[in-house]
Structures are given as structure tokens and as C-alpha cells.
């Protein structure tokens with residue numbers, strides 16, 4: 001993580017001031033949006049709120065514990081509010097070494113996992129600025145720990161591509177058809193459109209957003225998808241509402257008033273009936289590897305939307321009686337239309353979106369210095385990855401790991417440890433990533449499933465990560481959990 005040190009103590013957000021050539025552009029844009037924002041506001045109360053946030057951040061930044069405490073006792077919402085560059089009071093207090101303020105904010109329930117626009121949490125900031133006692137406190141506090149339960153592990157929890165939750169799913173609203181239709185007609189609501197499960201994307205960077213990523217989901221408004229929504233072939237899924245931390249300056253307090261997102265899928269190409277204003281916009285064909293080119297927030301949204309839409313496209317008839325079905329619960333249920341069908345009595349998993357659990361494992365040699373990787377015929381030449389396989393009915397994760405490794409490579413596994421997981425929306429798997437320690441080392445490849453499997457040394461793996469194609473083998477893309485597991489094993493920071 002890169003943070004350049006500057007002189008300012010008000011906000012580390014200003015620390016790149018002397019070196020950043022785009023600063024002037026950003027300042028102008030910020031001023032423009034700020035003025036536009038003020039002009040758009042209708043109530044004096046809103047301005048007062050904005051000022052209050054500014055004052056709160058200032059007090060936190062200066063270490064004014066008395067005022068910080070008074071302000072949060074009046075409005076706990078201030079705890080997670082942020083100012084320029086996404087800096088919260090906690091980050092500012094951590095930046096300037098105000099331990100008492102950090103403590104008070106955390107004790108009052110402030111979210112220590114929020115990151116600013118450079119991706120730094122309060123912990124990262126405290127560590128960088130040398131406030132070790134604050135960093136230690138931030139690392140250890142806040143999580144509820146129970147005997148035998150591991151504390152939340154920031155490095156493995158939600159660390160994989162497709163796993164970031166940008167939206168609050170608000171499942172309780174799925175049965176509230178009045179609320180759902182009000183949201184569908186709201187001018188603020190975001191619609192994302194799929195055609196045969198391919199999302200509509202644009203290469204145009206949105207103003208004020210991160211411009212590093214090449215592809216963005218095209219965010220349609222209600223009027224642009226009107227015709228598509230009226231089409232009987234269109235499937236609509238309610239995805240959720242934007243989380244508070246996605247729009248930190250939002251003045252709306254209740255989550256159900258936040259911006260809602262819906263996904264649409266059509267069989268017929270809807271391009272003509274969509275109102276598209278940006279050039280360079282298209283349906284993203286070839287899910288692999290194209291779906292790996294989205295930014296992390298949007299990858300999470302696609303993981304959810306594409307899996308549910310894929311379920312609709314594959315399960316249009318009732319699996320119990322073969323009859324017609326209708327879409328219910330905001331797209332999260334299909335109910336049979338045949339009177340007396342067994343699926344209408346009680347609860348049946350056939351009515352809900354399916355997820356296929358898959359184990360994926362990095363097999364470690366008993367000497368601790370080699371790992372087992374394999375390749376299928378269909379892989380690009382030279383690429384090796386972790387072994388993987390579908391969990392079968394009535395099987396535990398550990399037993400599935402042992403069975404798949406034995407089937408595919410002939411290697412026997414002892415201990416198995418869960419590391420991390422990844423939704424894989426092609427169409428709807430959950431990859432469960434584990435380390436598996438081998439107790440035998442002879443390899444006997446099952447040629448029906450894989451073409452080759454080999455032990456690679458730690459050095460060969462590091463070379464593959466660092467040198468790419470000049471190494472003895474090549475790694476899967478960084479977005480795949482296999483890549484994550486390998487890096488995790490050799491202890492290389494995932495930002496490498």
C-alpha cells in the first residue's frame with residue numbers, strides 16, 4: 001500500500017498535494033460538485049448537517065475528545081461520516097495520533113473497516129504514521145470474540161474477486177411488492193442490463209470515480225429501460241440498496257431509502273430499445289476472461305446478478321412437475337402455477353436460486369516447500385492451477401478435498417484447513433478455498449479429468465508470480481481464488 005507522507009495534519013488525503021499533476025482538475029471538479037450540491041439542496045437543515053460533519057471531522061482531527069463525545073451522543077450517524085477523499089473521523093484521529101478519540105469512536109460503534117478513497121483503513125493510516133499503539137488497538141478491538149471462534153481475519157475474509165458486497169441485499173423487502181415497484185419507478189434507481197447473461201458495460205470512466213479499471217457496468221435509469229421492462233421476456237431481479245459506506249455523504253438515514261439496484265436479463269438483444277448515451281458501450285460476451293475485467297465492487301454485483309439470472313434461464317419450468325412457473329420475491333423465487341403441485345406445500349429448495357459448492361485446494365508437500373498444481377487440456381499452454389472439484393451430496397468440505405485430490409492426482413491428504421472462498425458466477429458456484437497437507441507424494445493423474453499434475457517448489461512458484469511467462473509454468477489470473485491461495489501460501493502481499 002502506497003501512502004506518500006506530506007506535511008498536512010488535517011487530512012492525509014492532502015498528502016499527495018505536491019506530486020499529483022491531476023490535483024488541480026480534482027479540486028475544480030470537487031468545487032463544481034460541491035457548488036452543484038449546495039444549489040440542489042432545498043433545505044437549510046441539510047446545510048446544517050454538512051457543516052456538522054465538517055465540524056465533527058475537524059474535532060476528531062484535532063483530538064478534541066470533549067466535543068467529539070458530545071457530538072456523537074447527539075448523532076451517532078456522525079461516526080461513519082466522511083469528508084474529502086473518504087476520510088472518516090476515526091482515520092483523522094488515527095492519522096494524528098489521538099488515541100483517546102480513536103478509543104471513544106470505536107467504543108461507540110464506529111466502523112473500523114471503512115477505507116478512504118486510496119483504500120486505506122484507519123489501521124493502515126495509524127501504522128503508516130508510526131502510531132503503533134493506535135494501530136495495535138485498531139487491530140485488536142471491535143470484534144466480538146467467543147471462545148473457540150477465530151477473530152475476523154481481514155486478509156482472508158472477503159479478499160477475493162467477486163466477493164465484495166457493494167449492496168445491502170435487504171432480503172426482507174423482496175416480499176414487499178409495493179416497495180419494490182416504488183423503487184422500480186424511482187428516478188434514482190440503477191438498472192443493470194444483461195442479454196443472455198452478458199452484462200452491458202462501458203469503457204467510459206465516470207467522473208470522480210476511479211479510472212484504473214477498464215470496464216464498468218452501464219448504470220441505466222428507469223426511463224432508459226422502460227421498454228425492456230415492459231417486455232414479457234425480461235426477468236427482473238432486485239439486487240439490494242447501496243450500503244451507507246458507498247455513499248458516505250448521503251444524508252439519508254434509513255437504509256431502505258438508499259439507491260436501489262435491479263438486474264434485467266433478456267433473451268432477445270435489447271440494444272435498440274435501450275436508451276444508451278455513452279459511446280463505447282456493449283454487451284460483454286465471453287464471460288471468461290471478460291468478467292474478470294470489472295472493478296472489485298462491480299464484480300461482486302455481477303456475481304450476485306449473473307448467478308440468479310442464470311438460475312432463471314435454466315430453471316424456467318417447475319423441477320417438481322414440469323409445469324409453468326412465475327417469478328416471485330423480487331426475483332429470488334419461482335413458484336409453480338400448477339394447482340396441487342407438491343412444490344406449493346411447505347418449503348422446497350427447487351423454488352430458490354441454487355449454488356453449487358466446489359472445493360479448491362492448494363495441496364502442500366509434507367516437506368512444506370512444494371505444492372501440487374495441475375492443468376486441464378483446455379487451459380492456456382503452460383498454465384497450472386489448484387485442483388478443484390464439486391462437493392457431492394452428503395459430503396463434508398474436508399472429505400470432498402480428500403476425495404477430489406485422490407481421484408485427480410493419486411495423492412492422499414491428511415489435514416485440511418479452510419482459507420477463503422469466492423463466488424464464481426459461471427454459472428453459480430461457490431469456490432471453497434483450502435490448504436490440504438499431503439501424506440503421500442506419488443502422483444497418478446486421472447487423465448479423464450486433468451492432463452498433468454506436478455509438484456512445484458516454492459522458488460518455481462515465486463518465479464511464476466514474478467517473472468510470468470519466463471517461469472517454468474504460468475499462474476491463473478490474479479482474480480481466481482487459486483492465485484490467491486498460492487500467494488497466501490508463499491506469504492506474498494496480494495498487491496504485488
Ligand SMILES: NC(=O)C1=CN([C@@H]2O[C@H](COP(=O)(O)OP(=O)(O)OC[C@H]3O[C@@H](n4cnc5c(N)ncnc54)[C@H](O)[C@@H]3O)[C@@H](O)[C@H]2O)C=CC1
Pocket residue numbers: 356358360385386387388389390404422424429431449476480481482483
Ligand atoms: N476460481 C478458480 O480459481 C477455479 C475455478 N474452477 C471451477 O471449479 C469448478 C469445478 O472444478 P472441476 O475440476 O471442473 O470439477 P470436478 O473435478 O468435480 O469435475 C467436473 C465434472 O464433475 C461433474 N459434476 C459433478 N457435479 C457437477 C456440477 N454441479 N456441475 C457441473 N459438473 C458437475 C461433471 O461430470 C464435470 O465434468 C469448475 O466450474 C471450474 O470452473 C476450477 C479451478 C480454478
Ligand SMILES: [Mg+2]
Pocket residue numbers: 388389390404407408449
Ligand atoms: Mg474431479
Ligand SMILES: [Mg+2]
Pocket residue numbers: 387388389390404408449
Ligand atoms: Mg477437478
Ligand SMILES: [Mg+2]
Pocket residue numbers: 389390404
Ligand atoms: Mg468431481
Ligand SMILES: [Zn+2]
Pocket residue numbers: 318319320321322323336337338341342343
Ligand atoms: Zn410444479
